[in-house]
Amino acid sequence: MPRYALLYLALFLGWGVLSPFLPAVLAEQGATPGEIGVILGAGLALRLAAMPLAGRMADRHAAPRAVLAAALLLAALAALGYGAATGFAALLLAGALQHAATGPVGPLPDALAVRAAAAPGARLGYGRLRGLGSAAFVAGTVLAGTAVGATGAAGVVLWLHAACFLAAAAATLALPAPPPLPSLPVPGRGAILPLLRLPAFRRMLLLTALISGSHALQTGYATLRWQEAGISAAAIGWLWALSVAAEILVFAGPGPRLLARLGPGRVFALAALAGILRWSVMAGTAALPAMLLAQPLHGLTFAAQHLAAMAVIARQVPPEASATAQSLYATFGIGLSGAAMTVIGGQLYGWVGAEAFWAMAALCLLALPAARGLG
Structure with missing residues (x-):
């Protein structure tokens, strides 16, 4: 439970510091309101496309922890790319990378936690984990608002987000191996x-x-x-x-x-x-x-x-x-x-x-x- 709690705490804290302030970051980097809409809309489409692909990869290679840790690392680096990008094309590229990387970050932690909680004799409560995540998200929004107010720059949330996601990647690698469970006969590992x-x-x-x-x-x-x-x-x-x-x-x-x-x-x-x-x-x-x-x-x-x-x-x-x-x-x-x-x-x-x-x-x-x- 403590290792999964650390993952959910770092993960949702990272979501909380960036999500409310991402449009402000893009505006601070020179994007117009119309361009912000295109960047966020394209990012949403890429995130939706990346989720089933990453899930299938994680199952096919029996490596959900490795895929999740890699996605968290890439997402942290891509978020910092917003701060280095200038102009619509560069911001669109940074947004594409960041959203594609964050797609798997949503479902893969739940895949690991739900499987661990369902194991015989498990002492892991998924509901408590998810509640902790929601609380961490709220704390992240408060932390981000305080940091932006203190620095006067929305870009500070990029560093907070990256630090949280790097911590989540480390917590992912520290998780125990998923326990074996009785399975139904579904052919094709990772098949949809x-x-x-x-x-x-x-x-x-x-x-x-x-x-x-x-x-x-x-x-x-x-x-x-x-x-x-x-x-x-x-x-x-x-x-x-x-x-x-x-x-x-x-x-x-x-x-x-x-x-x-x-x-x-x-x-x-x-x-x-x-x-x-x-x-x-x-x-x-x-x-x-x-x-x-x-x-x-x-x-x-x-x-x-x-x-x-x-x-x-x-x-x-x-x-x-x-x-x-x-x-x-x-x-x-x-x-x-x-x-x-x-x-x-x-x-x-x-x-x-x-x-x-x-x-x-x-x-x-x-x-x-x-x-x-x-x-």
Whole structure:
């Protein structure tokens, strides 16, 4: 547990110091708003493409730790490249390298941790690890804001990010070898198609795409919704903090117990019901008391859903395909659905305003029969 905790702490701290300030870094290096959009959009596409490729490589060569450590090292060096780049072409190249390297950094730690936690007699709690990661991300944003305020330059976050990712690479190499687990007969180490033939895995991807994708409108437009309703900037910050606190609480506390008692299918259903309630409230009102009740539902709509997905992977996917499975989950379950719903949700919000949240509630409603079929 301590070695995995060190990995998650360094990893999510690194995400936290860079993610909120990357657009500011690009602007500081001379990129225009339009160029920033191109750099980030191209980076997202490369990240989504890199995830399944890296997952398959890790499984094919039975080397998830080596692939993860190499990705972390490359990502740290590529992030420093932002500071040396001048001009759009150089920034685009640095962004391409950094995003392609960070693609595997999302799913591979979960592949290692979920496999270790599922081993007989394991004393590793994945929920506590993931909760620690969420807390470290928040600490990283605070650290980055303090550092930028003290130095007056957004570029300082690049060095903080690189230091955290180098520490995460070292922690990865110090992890114990993944334990052997009983496996299902899936031919082709690291192959993608055999995984997609597993009914439970396909259904899990569908459920994740529906429930996780429904968050896209919240991520992109909740702040605008609250500003239009006259909620102060300080209160908006606390609303976002409240959702993260609920996420950490579910990961570290009742989430694993709920999963053990109800099973993945019912936890997915619970997350979908929470999503229906959460997005219906967002569609109907922006009153602060209602938001204070709706935001904690993030603990169910995100954290509980994620724990259920990890349980399906642990129980249904053979261990020699775990990295590929995690990469497919991150790519198709979360990444592509989030990107698609961000575009579609933006159009809906432009047409009907906050009533677009009814569409997000409808996505969660569609998830209910699929969750029932998961069992």
